[in-house]
Amino acid sequence: MYRLNKFSETFLRLNQTKQKRQQQKPKKNKRSKHLLCLFGEKNITERALCLTITLEPSLYTVKAVLILDNDGDRLYAKYYDDTYPTVKEQKAFEKNIFNKTHRTDSEIALLEGLTVVYKSNIDLFFYVIGSSHENELMLMAVLNCLFDSLSQMLRKNVERRALLENMEGLFLAVDEIVDGGVILESDPQQVVHRVALRGDDVPLTEQTVTQVLQSAKEQIKWSLLR
Template sequence: MAPNMSLFSINAILLLSADDGSRILAKYYSPPHIPTNMGTDYPGAQPYTSLKDQKAFEKGLLEKTTKQTNDIILYDNRIVVYKAESDVMLYVVGGADENEVMLYNVVLALRDSLNILLKNSVDKRTLIENYDLASLCLDEIIDDGIILETDPVVIASRVSRPPAQDVPNMQGIDLSEEGLLKIYQFGKQKLGERLRQGL
């Protein structure tokens, strides 16, 4: 086992406009617990801590990838896998020693789950209009730089509707003034009974 192995394999996920390079959605990750005495030389370390550094990295990355036809590059000592969708570039950034196939699976999961959620209309305007779905999609795939899920069907199902056990049954509840008064009287009666019984 290599000494630098870590679950924190993703440094960033970026959705950038292919036209002007503007940021649509970007999430930079770093491990929540930084190892002591390691400086910035540990697995999952985030080299882009300021907004200025992040914007410079994104600008250079877009310039480098718009003329390329492949899906993977080594840029700024980071492995970057990417896909172009309409007028949007999807990027997954990992450390130089990360597994390229694993990172590629993440970018494919992102692309395919966005296609499912946005009904095959992954473009800048649709992403901005459905920012909440795109952000939740990223959160279902990655958490603090750890890959959680790469199956686009599972990701889309988790984002598009809440789990059935978490949705309260709201049928049969009378929310009129009279119904709320009945609920209040019922609660008051039950509280009185509990107090008489000594809780």
């Protein structure tokens, strides 16, 4: 009887100790549980590595895509948020960005709290804008995809005049690469293919309107050149 009571006391103490340890043990949040499910809990090194990874959904986003001429004037601009809500603010930003980048050989700049990747060709300057914490490589992938797509569409004649004559293709290409600030495509071959398909799907009436507008634009352009 004495042994049984002693065993009961020992078991009770062990159970109490176990409960205290469980109460003192830090609770794992949802993220750490998710990490352990994905990567396991083999050793401390792996666990530490896992904890540095953020699992919250994150899409690489673009704030703006710009194309300026060699005077810093806008040829194309598409903003995906309200960082610069008015046209006046947008053009002031574009002038600022052009003045800071058009004489440098670098491809990346930080300006007004934003990450800017850019490249130039003949008389055109291409810019892709992201937030200060955005991945520069992803922004550069968007920039290269846009430039290479236009190069194929314009038969490697990427300059101001050729671009103005093919603005519709530019609009379609940008829409294929970025939608609402979210990067959709980084393969120029796919972009060119989809732009061609969308161009073929335009109804005859819309093609006629486009041709009329193109003709009017040509007449205005030649009248200005005379």
